[in-house]
Every structure is written in C-alpha cells, then in structure tokens.
Amino acid sequence: MKKSRRLSYGCLSFISFCVIIAVWCVVTYGGFVNKIFMPSPTEVWISLVDMAKDGTLLEHCFVSTKRVMVGWLWSAIAALPIGMLMARSKFFSAIIQPVIEFVRYLPVVALVPLTLLYLGIEENQKYVIIFLGTFFQLVLMVCDTVSSIDKNMINAARTLGANKLQVYTEVIFPAALPGLMDDFRLTIGWAWTYLVVAEMVAASAGLGYIILKSQRFLATDVIFAGLIMIGVIGLITDFLLRILTKLIVPWHERLGD
Amino acid sequence: MSDVKLKVSNLQKIFPAANRREKDVVALKDINLEVKESEFVVMVGPSGCGKSTLINIIGGLEAATEGQVQIDGKDVTEPGADRGMVFQGYSLFPWLTVRKNVEFGLKMKGVPKKEREQAAREFIKLIGLSGFENALPKQLSGGMKQRVAIARTLANHPEILLMDEPFGALDAQTRVVMQELLAKISRETKNTILFITHDIDEAILLADRIYVMSRRPGTIREVLTVNMEGERSHEMLVTPEFLKMKQKIMDMLWQESQDAAIDK
DSSP, X not given: OOHHHHHHHHHHHHHHHHHHHHHHXXXXXXXOSOTTTSOOHHHHHHHHHHHHHTTHHHHHHHHHHHHHHHHHHHHHHHHHHHHHHHHHOHHHHHHHHHHHHHHHTSOHHXXXXXXXXXXXXXXXXXXXXXXXHHHHHHHHHHHHHHHTSOHHHHHHHHHTTOXXXXXXXXXXXXXXXXXHHHHHHHHHHHHHHTHHHHTSSSOSSSHHHHHHHHHHHTOHHHHHHXXXXXXXXXXXXXXXXXXXXXXXXXXXXOTTO | OOOEXXXXXXXXXXXXXXXXXXXXXXXXXXXXXEEETTOEEEEEOOTTSSHHHHHHHHHTSSOOSEEEEEETTEXXXXXXXXXXXXXXXXXXXXTSOHHHHHHHHHHHHTOOHHHHHHHHHXXXXXXXXXXXXXOOGGGSOHHHHHHHHHHHHHTTOOSEEEEESTTTTSOHHHXXXXXXXXXXXXXXXXXXXXXXXXXXXXXXHHOSEEEEEOSSSBOEEEEEEOOOOSOXXXXXXXXXXXXXXXXXXHHHHHHHHHHHHHHO
C-alpha cells in the first residue's frame, strides 16, 4: 500500500481501538454493568501490573507462548510434506484424506482425557493438544495451496529438464511459499485459541491457566488481563509474520496492491 | 540433404467419453509430419482442431493414443530438455529474476554458476533485454515476458523448439515486433522450430513450410512450402506472393469452418 494509505489505515485502526476502550470506560465507570461481569480498565491494569511486579506475568506469557509455538511447529513440520504429497499424488490423497477429514471434526476438548492417558501431565501433552487443534486444518490448507499452483509452471520446468525432485524444490516450494506463509499466519492464530484447552488440566502456569483459575474466584479482572495479553501477543505475532512474509517473498503481488 | 529432427508417425489421440451417453472424442487422426534440422515449420488450423493437443503430445505433456514421436530417430514420450516449449501464458517463474529464469534449464543440468551467468547474458542480449537481468517478471510487459520465456528455452539448447501460439496474448504491434525478432533469432541460431498459430499472416511470415490442419478430428490437410527470398519482415505482408499464399490458406480454412458449421 502507498504510504499515505498505510497511514490512514493505521489511524483508523488506532481510532477503532480507542472507541472500544472508550465504550468500555463508559460502561464500567458509568456503573451500567455489574462489577463482577465487567471489570473497569483500572482494575484490569492493576492486576496486570501486580503480575508484572512479581514476575508471574512474564512467566505465564513465556510458558504459553512456548506451548503454542512448539505445538504449532510440530503441526507445520508434519503438514508440509504430507500436504504436498496429498496435492501431488491421488493415490496418497485417497489413503490419507478421509482419515484427516474424520479427525478434523473431533472436538479437541473431548480428546483431552485420552491425551492425559497416553502422555501424562508433562509438557508434551500440552504440545499435542495444540498439534491436534491445528495439524488437521493446516495439512488440508497446504494441500489446497500446493494444488492451486499454475500447472503451466510445472510443465515449463519439466520441458526445461527438471527431474521429479527438482520440480518439488525448484518450482513447487517457491511457488507455494506466499500461500503457505498465509496458511501459517492463520493457523498460528488458531493455535492460540487451543491454549485454554491445553492448559485445562495439570498446568501450573500459563495465560490459559490463570484465566481458568480466576473463573473459580470470579476474578474477572484477571480473566480480562489474561485475554488481553493473549490478544496482544497474537497481534504482535501476526505483525511479525506479515513482515517476515514480505521479506521472504518480496516478488509476490497481492491482488489488492 | 537435411536430417529429419522431428518425426511424428500415424499419431492418433482419442479422449474417452466422460460417461456412457457421450461419444469418444477423436481429437487427432493420422497425423504424419516431419521437421528437418534448422527448419521453421508452422502448423495452422481452425480453433479446436487439436493443434495444442498435438504439440503437448510432442512435448511429452500428454500421451498419444496411437503413433510415435521421434527426435533424431529415437522415440520420446516424457517431457525433456530436448524439446523446449514456449507457451502462450509465458509461465515465467515469478520468484526469479530475468537472468535466473533464463539460467533455469542450465541449473537443472548442473552447469556451474559462472558458465550459466555467461550463457544467460548472451541470450538476454539476443532477445534485446540487456540491462533487465535483475528485473522480476512482475516488472515486465507481456512482450518482454515472452522474450524471456523464449530466451529461457533457447539457453537450454533444445533439439527442437515447440511454440504454442506464443504471441496470442500480445497486442497487434507487439506481435509483429516479436515475429520479426523470432525470425531473426531463428536465422542466427539455426534452431529447429515447430510453431502453432491460427494467424495466417504469422504463419506465412515465419515459416519455411506450413502444415494446414483440418477441423476436428484434426488431420493434415495440406503441406505448403513458403518460397520467399530474403529476410522475413512486416514489409512482406503486402507483396503479391504473400497475398496469393494467404488467399490459398484462407480458402482452405474457410472451407473447414463451413464444414464444421454444417456438421453441427
């Protein structure tokens, strides 16, 4: 986007957030809502500051971010080759796609007891929850992205003497990269939504953990604080990924540009 | 006596019916053609006559139902660097610069970096795009992209160059410029070329020999030799010999389209 348009986009987004916070202030300070249902901005700020002061905020953020990123990375490492193979081989797709579609519909929450049974209460169980939440969607997105590569480019490469492996490394992978970066950005977001499920049982730290724990005490200020931290981390991740995408695939033209 | 570079014998292509209610589609029937070394052969025919199918089969991207394709006497069925192809849609690799696109085939062969760069530079000069080595395809016009596509294929030193309506997507002026460029390049490099078009002017301008195809099922209706002296340029388009040949081919194609209308 042109610089002037980027500026007005940024301004509008900023104003949008300000309006939401303004409404929040009016609704809470103005006494329109029960204190338990919605804490005021000051109360949320105080709980954030308290947690920051005793170091727990950093610990929770770090632990949760690590769980999401490791679980997601496992997804990505598995989804990439499997998704590519599914796109290129009807035989492989026939074998594996129905199974993936089946598991995709299973609610991850329902799988928690099984994961505890198989993996115990250590970190691996948390990573697997995140993995289960993202892999089955990501693999289908990768398959879709790879399938939509222009076949003429692959044909051109073959008539230039590329062998089967070269077609993958020199054409399919770079051609799919912009689409894959988008798939990654979207699924990292979904991975965060599984954080609470991952930290539901046998967790002693983490943003999901404190949100769940606060439920029992109706400490909605801590709930809000936790949610806001997740949202902020998410926005930062998204922003960084967009920048990374621009660096990795500078040649890509989006339809909107 | 020139050697025969490409020989297509008794080629047939049938597309099986999609379901029981429909009939099989015979796209190509009894195709026999030859392209000699350094010859520029053009296939011209009405829309839907199977020209693209034929060139895809020769290039190894599709399989024939019957018949053979031979390069230098050897059967070929898979795509390969010996049959370079240029398509209407350019199909440049958008993540590679002009130079890296042109180098692609050489990189696949394992040619060392310095040699590749040198070769690429020469072919980029040949197509008249010196100075654009580091441009990305998205920065190029249609005509420029097609030049890069041609250079990319030529740099790979194919035995034969297969071109499927490469100038179809370009505007009329650019098309003439590209035709003259291609004629000049083929004179200098002496590449063997098989070119498909529906544009009769283009066919006569470029060709040593012209194969005129019938409507579907596509067969060879006639083979004409273009006897024109000197460099091929747009000035020839209005000479009497040119117009006479154009008339002849137009009549043939007109008849084919009339017959097709009656069939319907």
